[in-house]
Amino acid sequence: MLEKQSNVKAWLYLAPAMLLLSVFTFYPLFNAFFLAFLRDYEFLLGSARGFTFLGNFINVINKPDFGIAMKNTAVITFVSVPIAVIVALMISVALNSIKKFQGFLQTVFFLPYVTNAIAIGMAFAFIFHSDYGLLNTMLGWVGIDPINWINLRQAGNADTSWIRAMFALLVYTIWGGLAFKIMVFLSGLQSIDKQYYDAARIDATPKRRVFSKITVPLLSPMIAYITITSFIGAFKAYRTIIGMFGESLRPPGALSKDSLITIVGLVYDSLAHADATGAISEAAAASIILFLIILAFTLIQMQVSKRRVHF
Amino acid sequence: MDIKLQKVTKIFQAKDKSETVAVNALDVVIPSGKLIGLLGPSGCGKSTTLYMIAGLLEPNEGRIFFGDEDVTDLPPEERGIGLVFQNYALYPHMTVRQNIMFPLENIKVPKQEALSRAQEMADLVGIGELMDRKPKQLSGGQQQRVAIARALVKQPRVLLLDEPLSNLDARLRLQTREEIKRIQRETGITTVFVTHDQEEAMSISDQIVLMDFGVKQQVGEPQFVYDKPINLFVAKFLGTPPINLFAGEIVKNKLLLADGKKYRTETQAPEHQEDLTEDAIRAMTHEVKVPICNVEIMDKKAPDGDVVIGIRPEGFVVDEKGPLELEIFMVETIGRDTSLVVKDPFDDNKSYRIIIDSSYRVKAGDKVKFSFKPDKMFVFDKTSGDVL
Ligand SMILES: Nc1ncnc2c1ncn2[C@@H]1O[C@H](COP(=O)(O)OP(=O)(O)OP(=O)(O)O)[C@@H](O)[C@H]1O
Ligand SMILES: [Mg+2]
Numbered sequence: 001m002l003e004k005q006s007n008v009k010a011w012l013y014l015a016p017a018m019l020l021l022s023v024f025t026f027y028p029l030f031n032a033f034f035l036a037f038l039r040d041y042e043f044l045l046g047s048a049r050g051f052t053f054l055g056n057f058i059n060v061i062n063k064p065d066f067g068i069a070m071k072n073t074a075v076i077t078f079v080s081v082p083i084a085v086i087v088a089l090m091i092s093v094a095l096n097s098i099k100k101f102q103g104f105l106q107t108v109f110f111l112p113y114v115t116n117a118i119a120i121g122m123a124f125a126f127i128f129h130s131d132y133g134l135l136n137t138m139l140g141w142v143g144i145d146p147i148n149w150i151n152l153r154q155a156g157n158a159d160t161s162w163i164r165a166m167f168a169l170l171v172y173t174i175w176g177g178l179a180f181k182i183m184v185f186l187s188g189l190q191s192i193d194k195q196y197y198d199a200a201r202i203d204a205t206p207k208r209r210v211f212s213k214i215t216v217p218l219l220s221p222m223i224a225y226i227t228i229t230s231f232i233g234a235f236k237a238y239r240t241i242i243g244m245f246g247e248s249l250r251p252p253g254a255l256s257k258d259s260l261i262t263i264v265g266l267v268y269d270s271l272a273h274a275d276a277t278g279a280i281s282e283a284a285a286a287s288i289i290l291f292l293i294i295l296a297f298t299l300i301q302m303q304v305s306k307r308r309v310h311f
Numbered sequence: 312m313d314i315k316l317q318k319v320t321k322i323f324q325a326k327d328k329s330e331t332v333a334v335n336a337l338d339v340v341i342p343s344g345k346l347i348g349l350l351g352p353s354g355c356g357k358s359t360t361l362y363m364i365a366g367l368l369e370p371n372e373g374r375i376f377f378g379d380e381d382v383t384d385l386p387p388e389e390r391g392i393g394l395v396f397q398n399y400a401l402y403p404h405m406t407v408r409q410n411i412m413f414p415l416e417n418i419k420v421p422k423q424e425a426l427s428r429a430q431e432m433a434d435l436v437g438i439g440e441l442m443d444r445k446p447k448q449l450s451g452g453q454q455q456r457v458a459i460a461r462a463l464v465k466q467p468r469v470l471l472l473d474e475p476l477s478n479l480d481a482r483l484r485l486q487t488r489e490e491i492k493r494i495q496r497e498t499g500i501t502t503v504f505v506t507h508d509q510e511e512a513m514s515i516s517d518q519i520v521l522m523d524f525g526v527k528q529q530v531g532e533p534q535f536v537y538d539k540p541i542n543l544f545v546a547k548f549l550g551t552p553p554i555n556l557f558a559g560e561i562v563k564n565k566l567l568l569a570d571g572k573k574y575r576t577e578t579q580a581p582e583h584q585e586d587l588t589e590d591a592i593r594a595m596t597h598e599v600k601v602p603i604c605n606v607e608i609m610d611k612k613a614p615d616g617d618v619v620i621g622i623r624p625e626g627f628v629v630d631e632k633g634p635l636e637l638e639i640f641m642v643e644t645i646g647r648d649t650s651l652v653v654k655d656p657f658d659d660n661k662s663y664r665i666i667i668d669s670s671y672r673v674k675a676g677d678k679v680k681f682s683f684k685p686d687k688m689f690v691f692d693k694t695s696g697d698v699l
Contacts, residue, residue: 195400198367203414203465204388213413217404310404 036284043280056278056285065261065269073262075166076173077234084174085227088181093215095182096189106186113179121243124172125150150244150251162258165251169260173240177233181226188222217310224305228298235294238264263290312378312468312501314341314364319373321359333359335525336373346495346502348516350509356525357505361471364503366390377468393462395472399454401446407433407457408442414465432460436494452483463498470502476511488515509549513537521545538686543696546621546689552664559620559690561613566690568620568635617693624666626687633682639675649673
């Protein structure tokens with residue numbers, strides 16, 4: 001009796017959220033699956049010529065940008081995430097070990113989190129500007145000639161433009177994601193019992209061993225959480241590129257092969273031409289491809305963390 | 312190797328600049344190879360003292376010696392100590408074996424040797440079968456033994472234990488304290504054992520160091536400290552049931568059990584007496600002063616004045632000619648002894664515990680006269696609390 005009552009209450013509390021989720025998440029989700037299998041879907045007319053099993057997927061894969069998008073997404077994911085996690089871990093451990101200004105420094109590192117990604121992207125675009133950019137100015141102090149990071153107009157070697165632009169993008173991506181990671185790691189570190197460290201001191205544990213044998217294992221649930229969510233976030237990279245390079249998704253003047261388009265970029269690209277036949281279905285298909293990649297990858301990570309994470 | 316603390320003081324400063332003197336000019340010598348119980352009420356500075364010996368806390372003043380070596384400025388890793396924390400601090404992600412081997416790996420002991428030493432130590436503390444378990448899969452007592460094994464495996468010069476039994480249930484506590492005593496004897500390692508449980512400290516320590524508010528009160532063999540407390544705090548802290556306290560007075564080398572009026576002034580704020588009628592005061596006041604023994608008998612001379620008389624529960628003797636008559640409130644026969652609860656004749660809220668031989672037949676409601684064993688009776692100065 002009592003249990004039933006509380007059950008009803010629980011459902012009532014959940015109802016508003018469930019309603020919103022149904023309208024804005026579940027319905028679009030199922031709709032995307034549906035759209036991805038329609039043949040020649042016309043968005044404006046709402047008409048289609050029956051179903052196709054792989055047609056839309058093949059169209060996506062045959063797009064000239066598909067390979068580039070896959071490569072960019074992979075590079076962003078597999079370079080930025082490991083570096084970001086390690087850097088965040090280092091900064092958190094350092095922050096956690098200092099006594100003075102800890103609160104102040106925590107705030108400083110947390111600021112990017114409450115700042116708009118597009119705004120930060122524009123700031124970074126300026127930092128990497130070849131004539132007025134902060135980075136080149138600083139390089140100038142140590143005698144290094146200005147480098148054309150992201151604006152190619154001023155000539156430079158066009159062949160390496162992708163590398164330079166990607167470098168700038170990675171720096172921005174890593175930096176932009178640090179705040180949240182640091183916050184999670186710091187709260188994790190602060191919840192580790194200080195006595196473990198006292199015990200380690202008594203036992204004459206070298207600093208590096210304290211880090212690898214005590215801090216990392218005890219923080220491993222947080223590390224796993226951050227790694228998995230960061231990978232998912234990186235697979236979905238798009239906002240960062242818009243913020244830095246604008247809607248062209250590439251440095252001004254760069255060739256289309258040097259574009260920094262990602263898979264989500266492909267989706268938006270198709271959506272931008274929604275009036276073309278089948279464009280919406282291609283967008284749906286592209287997002288399903290991304291979904292499958294993320295799903296597979298997350299499953300692998302969960303499997304790994306089962307063995308590596310100490311809860 | 313003995314441990315010497317010389318005038319060791321630790322002051323904690325809070326954020327608002329208020330200071331806590333956790334340990335105050337502590338002077339103690341811990342003899343080599345002995346088990347010392349560091350005993351005192353909660354917050355008296357026991358853990359602080361232990362952590363200063365360990366090197367995890369730095370004293371504000373004073374020096375600490377291990378043998379002849381001044382270790383005051385030595386970091387903990389160079390002191391060669393083993394420490395068992397109050398909640399064990401076993402690394403939760405490591406197995407028992409990994410936990411015990413950890414200190415050896417730190418000092419680069421070869422793997423094979425580390426393995427065999429870990430096993431040897433685990434066998435000594437009786438957890439040799441549990442080497443592949445994680446701490447979470449062990450009982451409190453087993454965890455505690457892992458912690459001891461981890462502390463001992465690197466063969467420290469000193470073993471420090473911070474209330475290691477406080478998380479255990481009563482039976483396991485008894486069992487493990489015997490265990491600790493046995494391990495200490497077998498290894499012969501100088502050991503400091505912190506506890507706030509007087510019975511625990513008395514039962515396993517070669518010597519106890521009794522502290523209160525960061526100040527050393529008395530040091531000595533448990534039985535000696537129990538028999539010859541130097542002040543009221545020590546007498547009250549040791550012994551179950553606790554010592555019975557009476558207000559008393561010394562007049563011309565005679566010790567008197569104080570009259571009822573004095574009891575009243577003890578339990579009631581004196582200013583209230585002015586509000587009472589004379590009759591009421593007389594009704595509450597017992598004018599009889601009962602001489603119970605001569606101070607001369609106790610081989611002590613003391614100036615006239617107010618005192619506190621402490622009588623151990625076992626210090627009462629049923630005696631028809633005894634000076635003090637008490638009404639029995641409750642009787643508990645516990646085998647060899649009989650434990651009596653009596654009401655304070657002058658104050659209903661106070662009661663005393665008396666332990667007599669069970670051959671005496673006593674029942675609740677009886678009025679029994681008692682005399683006292685002089686060596687179970689102590690007289691303390693009322694203001695300083697020092698024994699007279
Ligand atoms: N880090 C600290 N900062 C400020 N005050 C402290 C600190 N550690 C201990 N104290 C204070 O010092 C005094 C002694 O503390 P300590 O931990 O040594 O007591 P204890 O005898 O071990 O007590 P318990 O039996 O409760 O463990 C206490 O009053 C405590 O509040
Ligand atoms: Mg303590």
